[in-house]
Amino acid sequence: MTGNSDILLGYFDSLLAPCPADESGEHPLDSLLLDATAPFAGEADTVASGYRLIALMLPGTPLGRAAALTLNLELLCRLRKLEPGRLHSSMLAACEPEHWYG
Amino acid sequence: MRIWSISNQKGGVGKTTTVVSLGGLLADSGKRVLLVDLDPHGSLTSYFGQDPDGLDRSLYHLFFEQRWRDVDYIRATLKPTSLPNVMMLPATTSLATLERQVSGQDGMGLVLARSLAQLWDEYDYVLLDTPPILGVLLVNALAACQQLVIPTQTEHLALKGLERMVHTLKMVMKSQKRQLPYWIVPTLFDRRTTASLTSLKEMRRTYQEALWDEAIPVDTRLRDASHEGVFPHQLDPDTRGVRAYRHLLAMLDKQGK
Incomplete structure (x- = not known):
């Protein structure tokens, strides 16, 4: 590599790194979950680092973070x-982290 | 939601025309479409009658104060187009300062992806019109998209821009540890000129696997549509440019499934 x-590559890594400031201190939980899901992540189904919004609860009824x-x-x-299949996907x-911040 | 980025690190190759043409045809088939202008020049924004110097809100503002988290703010930033099922996230000229403003802050390449995630169920397709410059805006587009379309003018200098674009793409894929499918789309093709024929031949030789096997021809009706501020198919659904884009859309849709 030149x-x-x-x-x-350093520039891209910095721009694409998880941003602790954005996560308001919840970054360690993000990392934990992302690490856990990484072995299963499909390469084609991507919105950067899996930040797709999937609601596991009704709007207005956020789960506690521990739950x-x-x-x-x-x-x-x-x-x-x-x-692997549709149910798996x-x-x-x-399991992606966005809904933790309800 | 399917997100396609229309990108090339060379200007004047037909990025905005491709975004508008594909977006219009998708809307014509009943899809809900969002067009995103990431170019500080604001060509797409101007196309639909908005002033990139005069808007109070744009993509720029989502980068600050974590506004990308606020779906109501994002919705209120969108502008209408000439079709009811197509909305646009506009650009303002302030985007040109973004590189300096976010310099040194990690994660600024993921703001667009996170913003679009907030709108995941509201649109079927999102098309990204990117600037011809390697920087935080182009990286945001590459990080958010699921498929990349690289319009490339059929002339010699454009081949260098294509080479740079593919190199950038490979580095972003390495950084993100994922594969991103891409298609090279020859544009502004004029079969009467040696330059067009020679460069198309060169593209086929170098990028055989990723090259679309047709080309978007030079078509003044596409330019006419931009003057009118309407989607090309609204002006003339059967012009040769629109027909070519229809073929391109069929291919992209099939490959993206």
């Missing part, structure tokens, strides 16, 4: 036992 490419985390981890455990989508 020096020029190194500089550009949301528990629910996500339960889903992830079940996900491991499923063959849907469950994976539901």
